[in-house]
Amino acid sequence: MRKRLSALGLLGVSALVLAGCAPATPEPTATTQPGTTATAEPVEPVTLSLWSWRTEDVDAYNTIFDVYEAQNPGVTVEFEAFLNTEYNQFLATGLEGSDGPDLAMVRAYGGVQPLIEAGQLLPIDGIVDVSNVEQSLLAAATGRNDGSLYGVPFATQTLQVFYNKGIFDELGVTEPTTWDEFVALNEAIAAGGYTPMALGAKDAWMLPIFHEIVGAARYGGPEFRDALLAGTKDFTDPDYVASIDVVNQMTEYMVDDVIGVAYADSQIQFTSGLAAQFPGGSFELGNFKTQAPDMELGVYLVPPPPGSPSAKPLSAGWGDGSFAINAKTQNQEAAIKLLNWLATPEFGQLFVDEVKQFSVIKGLSYSDPVMKEMNELFLSGPTAYINLVDMRFGDPTGSTLIGEGIQSMFLGDMGASGVADKLQTGISTWFVPGA
Amino acid sequence: MKTRVKSHAQMPFRVGMLFVLPALLLFSIFILYPLATALSYSFFSWKGTLQGPFVGFDNYVTIFTRAPFDEALPNAFSHNLLLFAGAMIFQNSVGLGIAVALHKIGRLKRLFQTMFAMPYLVSPLVVGYLWSLLLSPLFGPVNATLKAVGLGDFAHPWLGDPNTAIWAIVFITAWQWIGFPMLLYGAALGGIPEEVTEAAEIDGASGSKRFRLITLPLLLPALGTVSILTFIGAMEAFPIPFAVGGSTGSPAGATDVMALLFYRTAFESGDVGSIGNSSALAMVLFLFIFVGAVALRIALARGERKLYG
Numbered sequence: 223m224r225k226r227l228s229a230l231g232l233l234g235v236s237a238l239v240l241a242g243c244a245p246a247t248p249e250p251t252a253t254t255q256p257g258t259t260a261t262a263e264p265v266e267p268v269t270l271s272l273w274s275w276r277t278e279d280v281d282a283y284n285t286i287f288d289v290y291e292a293q294n295p296g297v298t299v300e301f302e303a304f305l306n307t308e309y310n311q312f313l314a315t316g317l318e319g320s321d322g323p324d325l326a327m328v329r330a331y332g333g334v335q336p337l338i339e340a341g342q343l344l345p346i347d348g349i350v351d352v353s354n355v356e357q358s359l360l361a362a363a364t365g366r367n368d369g370s371l372y373g374v375p376f377a378t379q380t381l382q383v384f385y386n387k388g389i390f391d392e393l394g395v396t397e398p399t400t401w402d403e404f405v406a407l408n409e410a411i412a413a414g415g416y417t418p419m420a421l422g423a424k425d426a427w428m429l430p431i432f433h434e435i436v437g438a439a440r441y442g443g444p445e446f447r448d449a450l451l452a453g454t455k456d457f458t459d460p461d462y463v464a465s466i467d468v469v470n471q472m473t474e475y476m477v478d479d480v481i482g483v484a485y486a487d488s489q490i491q492f493t494s495g496l497a498a499q500f501p502g503g504s505f506e507l508g509n510f511k512t513q514a515p516d517m518e519l520g521v522y523l524v525p526p527p528p529g530s531p532s533a534k535p536l537s538a539g540w541g542d543g544s545f546a547i548n549a550k551t552q553n554q555e556a557a558i559k560l561l562n563w564l565a566t567p568e569f570g571q572l573f574v575d576e577v578k579q580f581s582v583i584k585g586l587s588y589s590d591p592v593m594k595e596m597n598e599l600f601l602s603g604p605t606a607y608i609n610l611v612d613m614r615f616g617d618p619t620g621s622t623l624i625g626e627g628i629q630s631m632f633l634g635d636m637g638a639s640g641v642a643d644k645l646q647t648g649i650s651t652w653f654v655p656g657a
Numbered sequence: 658m659k660t661r662v663k664s665h666a667q668m669p670f671r672v673g674m675l676f677v678l679p680a681l682l683l684f685s686i687f688i689l690y691p692l693a694t695a696l697s698y699s700f701f702s703w704k705g706t707l708q709g710p711f712v713g714f715d716n717y718v719t720i721f722t723r724a725p726f727d728e729a730l731p732n733a734f735s736h737n738l739l740l741f742a743g744a745m746i747f748q749n750s751v752g753l754g755i756a757v758a759l760h761k762i763g764r765l766k767r768l769f770q771t772m773f774a775m776p777y778l779v780s781p782l783v784v785g786y787l788w789s790l791l792l793s794p795l796f797g798p799v800n801a802t803l804k805a806v807g808l809g810d811f812a813h814p815w816l817g818d819p820n821t822a823i824w825a826i827v828f829i830t831a832w833q834w835i836g837f838p839m840l841l842y843g844a845a846l847g848g849i850p851e852e853v854t855e856a857a858e859i860d861g862a863s864g865s866k867r868f869r870l871i872t873l874p875l876l877l878p879a880l881g882t883v884s885i886l887t888f889i890g891a892m893e894a895f896p897i898p899f900a901v902g903g904s905t906g907s908p909a910g911a912t913d914v915m916a917l918l919f920y921r922t923a924f925e926s927g928d929v930g931s932i933g934n935s936s937a938l939a940m941v942l943f944l945f946i947f948v949g950a951v952a953l954r955i956a957l958a959r960g961e962r963k964l965y966g
Contacts, residue, residue, distance in 0.1 A: 618724065622925075
């Protein structure tokens with residue numbers, strides 16, 4: 223019995239040690255920050271902790287926050303990164319107890335709702351200036367039930383067609399500006415002996431992305447989304463069905479048996495020069511540059527198919543995560559000030575230069591020409607990747623439904639309207655328009 | 658029996674417990690405790706990681722009646738059963754066949770045993786990705802070989818066609834695990850006393866008769882072990898289906914299995930109550946495996962008693 227008790231005691235001790243590792247409430251230190259002069263207003267030193275899942279970006283963020291600390295004497299920003307796959311648990315536990323961070327990166331859209339519904343984040347309407355943020359992306363940090371804003375989005379992904387400039391030059395073809403040119407372009411590539419489009423249709427998650435790239439303009443982009451959310455239209459709308467049919471028409475520009483092609487295979491198809499185009503997300507850029515460093519990349523948006531409600535080509539995008547404030551922070555004022563800075567073009571530019579991802583802030587300059595063009599394309603016709611942005615708040619998710627549906631369509635088991643019906647029926651189990 | 662009593666006397670109960678304690682402790686912390694939490698989680702409503710009120714069997718009702726579960730659950734479950742049936746057929750024909758053949762040749766037995774058991778040592782996730790590369794319609798050597806030898810008509814998007822994709826998974830799983838029944842059957846064959854076979858031979862039993870009447874019944878305990886482990890393995894199948902068909906069981910759910918459905922529900926659903934639903938799903942799967950394994954064990958014990966009196 224005694225042994226057992228001492229074993230329990232040991233467990234208790236290790237629990238205490240673990241608790242000691244958790245970030246405690248920051249205590250003001252008496253040391254003056256270098257750079258402050260005697261004439262400056264005396265500032266209360268404050269340490270703000272910021273949690274993140276971006277372990278790979280720790281150095282970049284430290285560089286960024288050095289700039290902020292230099293401008294705000296007395297403020298120290300402690301950037302702490304946790305393992306991506308376990309971050310949600312860490313954060314949920316931290317926000318629930320008293321050892322949570324002052325600020326934290328939170329997931330986007332459906333991923334942040336549990337934290338908002340549990341009252342763990344500070345609403346920031348009116349206290350943080352988000353006028354420099356691309357407004358369509360604020361939905362990433364908006365409460366689904368109360369409509370309040372709970373964070374400042376930081377990264378964004380956009381969808382477009384990547385192409386191999388070398389192949390285009392060899393065949394003497396150029397970026398299309400009309401649907402007819404787009405069709406002619408694909409015919410010319412096929413006639414030239416290349417696969418016009420690489421697509422990994424075996425991986426269902428890639429298919430809704432492809433649908434947005436070729437079909438966003440056909441269903442009408444933002445206008446359709448507004449109507450969908452308001453309940454005046456649903457996915458069985460003829461324009462939406464037609465947009466799924468556009469996906470089906472594209473199969474003639476892919477390899478036979480595209481349904482058996484894995485996502486990774488489709489990347490190789492493109493980087494090895496077998497396929498001339500890769501319809502995909504901005505997240506592909508890093509991989510393309512590593513796998514085919516000599517390939518000259520171009521990007522364009524698919525022109526609106528005939529009958530499209532949208533007159534211009536659209537680029538679907540989404541916010542990839544946001545910065546938010548812990549509702550329980552002891553340093554609310556300093557946290558709000560920092561969050562305001564995280565919504566400025568100054569931070570946006572640092573983010574672009576140091577973290578090398580797309581920022582949500584408008585009017586930044588990208589030194590990489592492809593990134594620059596992708597950003598311009600997105601800003602020229604921004605729309606939302608509806609099945610991610612709005613249809614991931616329940617089970618089944620919109621992207622799973624349409625992904626599986628398009629696979630059935632490729633297999634010939636289902637038509638475009640069948641896919642739309644499946645999507646509408648599936649999301650209807652939890653989605654209530656106008657709510 | 659005498660020796661057992663003797664050793665019992667030498668090892669007092671408390672000392673015995675002390676030796677069992679470390680294992681028991683690990684088992685309790687890593688198996689029993691999570692199992693109990695999953696059971697309790699399945700009876701509550703959830704908002705993310707925030708536990709809500711007790712809801713009784715609501716989560717269970719959800720996973721049996723509501724979309725997408727009402728279609729996905731029977732679909733996934735039928736594929737698990739198919740995996741079990743396929744593995745049993747493959748192991749007890751090819752696996753047993755190899756074991757018998759190796760038992761007969763003797764000389765290069767070790768070499769072949771090692772070779773056949775090799776895939777068993779590789780992570781199933783790696784095996785899954787490897788085979789999806791081999792079966793790729795673009796770069797896969799399987800289709801390329803078929804075309805090269807003039808069998809181009811048989812070239813097929815193996816993993817893209819719902820009719821072949823699930824069988825591809827059955828085959829890949831069987832290919833990886835074939836070494837396991839082969840070794841078990843091999844050991845059991847080695848344990849059959851030669852006198853018994855010789856006696857039957859003298860009595861005039863033919864080769865096939867000897868196999869049917871002597872070898873097979875004596876292999877029954879090994880067969881039982883293989884069957885139960887195969888059952889558990891097939892019901893829990895995750896890495897190979899995940900590597901081959903992704904988390905949605907591509908194409909169009911044709912390779913979906915229970916563990917993938919659980920994975921989607923728990924980690925990809927976007928439903929704030931996903932902890933409740935996925936815990937309920939995990940409990941149902943656990944109960945089925947538990948009851949199934951126990952039932953199999955009882956049936957086999959009965960069979961053995963019948964055979965050996």
